[in-house]
Amino acid sequence: MSIWENPEEGRGSLYNSVITNTSKEMMSFSDFPMPEDFPTYLHHTKVLEYICLYAQNFNLLNYITFQTEVCSVQKHSDFSTTGQWDIVTEKNGNRKKDVFDAILVCNGHFTEPYLPLDCFKGIHDYKGRIIHSRTYKTSEDYRGKTVLVVGIGNSAGDIAVEISHIAKQVFLSTREGSWVISRISHRGFPLDMVISRRSTMWFKNVLPQKLAAKFIEKKMNGWFNHENYGLEPNNSLKIPIVNDYLPSQILHGAIKIKPNLQRFTETSAIFEDGTVAENLDAVIFATGYNSVFPFLDNGTIKLDENNIPLYKHVFPVHLEKPTLAFLGLIQPLGPIIPTVELQARWATGIIKGNIHLPPHRTMENYNRKSIESKIRWFGNSRHLPLQTHYIDYINELSEEIGISPNLSLFITDPKLAWQVFFGPCTPYQFRLFGHGKWQGARKAILTQWDRTLKPTRTRNLHKSPERRPRFHYCILLSFIAVMAGVMFCSQCISKADYL
Template sequence: MMKTVGIIGAGAAGLCGARHALAAADLTPIIWEQSSRVGGTWVYTQELGKDKYGLPIHSSMYKNLKTNLPKEAMAFPDFPFPKGEESFIHHTEVRSYLESYCDHFNIKPCIKFRHHVEEVSPVMREEGPPAWNVTVKDLENNVSSTATCDALLICNGHYSVPRVPYVKNIDSFMGRKIHSHDYREPLPYKDNTVVILGAAASGLDICLEISGVAKKVYLSHNQPVNHPSEFPANVQQVRGVVEATENGFNLGDGSHIEADVIMFCTGYEFSFPFLTKECGITVEDNVVKPLYKHLIHSTYPSMAFIGIPFLVCPFPLFDFQVQFFLRSVRGLIHLPSKREMDEHTHKELEEKCNDGKPVKYFHKFGSLQWVYNNELACLGGISPLPPVVEKIYEAVSNLRRTHLMEYKTSSYKILGPDVYRRLK
């Protein structure tokens, strides 16, 4: 029996979902994408705020961004990036890669562009998991319609709804306040003193970029130790901001700094505004519940969320998640009972907390992604990633920690399933 697989979003995760659904003789994918092109967060725009339809700007891409992973570790397992000397590539090349992926697997006929998903609700059946009613607005003619899907992939991305932490008296600060979601280029910060709050990937990258034009950059964070890499002379690492004043900020160590701008590089919220409460999904302490293997709705296993784990090689992880879920939808693999799935998740959460990790980092993987990918591959009968991908990823992670300003000048070449060469 042919099954319809609904897919929300035509970014990398949604395209991957359609690619594997199309490869199955018994699945028909349909993608709803609110923009006019594929690529999701990789589609750069100068726009801020809301688009012409009144919808929030989705992408957080900035003008000069280059990947912080080499393309040799980024690619979908069945679709390598084009050959070239550079490993760390401009965001436009990633978007072109996704467009080529879309064309190669003939995905575009499945996509309804300029369609905004308004509401998703379950349709209970006498047996088995529910179907899903998906109400979508055609933005061009302002008409809404509802489709019913046998399974649903949530691929709306997780880098579009800014997380802004509480800072005491922030309204008293007379300078500019901005989240990295609205950062596009460094020139507006020329000769300013800028506080970058947060020292994860975007904070470090934007800090380096702004330092080229700013008078002074304070990299403010609460990590146990300072980042070990060398920084430009006008960058200073300081403790986290705890309180704003009219002309600056008080820090966690009791010191005070003056500033013209504070930029929140503090991450993003998991957000699914289209899901009705009947869908039974909650987000608590940055944990999406109830998900089995960070992926499948344990109560309604005909729904899956692609790309919840972070600090990963995203495209390969999407590929394993999509294949695992679609094989369960097709009955090729059988999931445990809801009780067993929830017990598995609870045990994993408990183990991470016992290791000293805060609950909010439950979906943070890093080196854990390789075990996760291999588990999905083993359970789903999927070909695993060659070990060379992990080797390159870990080598780059180590280089980034110690040589933040230079690591993107290196290039990598894969020589075999577990062998690579760093070219420079």
């Protein structure tokens, strides 16, 4: 429970004000929609409540051992034959050793803070307080103080905004800048339900990358001009952060955006542009995490911070037997819960022998091409191996499992097909077909907007308001236009080749 309360070494932690960046319908488990009275975006206590409801509904508590530390994971003596593992655990000071047929590593990558102190000259001379965002809980310690937040991820934005309400001044230092988007989209609908659609991803994949970058840049600047706020990223395709209040706090001076840090003095921070943050009381480094697995034997898998050779972010490429899988070691541009759920369904299918991995060379080639594609889209960064486009990735996994929705739905169930391909890509889509099919999936998809809007309709206006965004016709017309353009370009290229 430390993730919700006080941080412990080797475990994740949250600050008290954390609200989800993804809406409840997008982040639900695929066979268990969230209660309709839950707010559209959840405080982290509501996420915990939902996970507890899920565990109770499926009687999972009978299969979970709490307050138990995994001390070591090593190959069994006949691993090459059985694929089994020796696991040493400790509970209440008592250690025991067991043999398991397979291991799912699910501790994620938010446990060991990345604190690049040696990157900044004079840091050890600085007399103020220095912490990593992992240990931040509330803003009260920073009342009336001058604070520097280093980083431009979601945590950096949240913490800077929260502190800026009571601090004397907040500086936010960023090396690369970032797009900033709101949770609220056109006409007040949840942003992720508007943009996370199969049709939208199809446009992304069919457009030339330079054109896609221009399109994304225009859309990102639709809320406010990032250049005017000092936030415009170096890479137009950079993954955005979600923050509803950062532009407002910049606009009235509570937060000042600064470039990368150059060095520290005893009482100040000096930035690369020569400007100085004087009389600095505290520095909060929101600089991310390293991926660590202290319980794993070094000979099992080679780990290089965030660069871990995993096939489709799950299976070690060079392991003799596919009985070790990593879940959640990924940063999708979308919800993490349904992503990890699909990883688990795929991994368990392989461990049981119902699904098979390709040869090692095929997996190596896949990883190489995947990294090349990520560099083109996201640029090069520490977390590059973990980043991925959400819908592209879950489509890959669903095809591996054999549960991906297909175009035959337009014949068998046009109403459902329209929502699947042109509506939000909610997790229930992966319970319509194949192994694990859930009879309630169709209803969950057709009623997802009702559950989204119900918690906001707390005052009866005696009207019949629009129940969902009417983007379908625009999407269809755009689809036809793009297809016509692609066909026209193809004909021009063919004629040019002929000439």
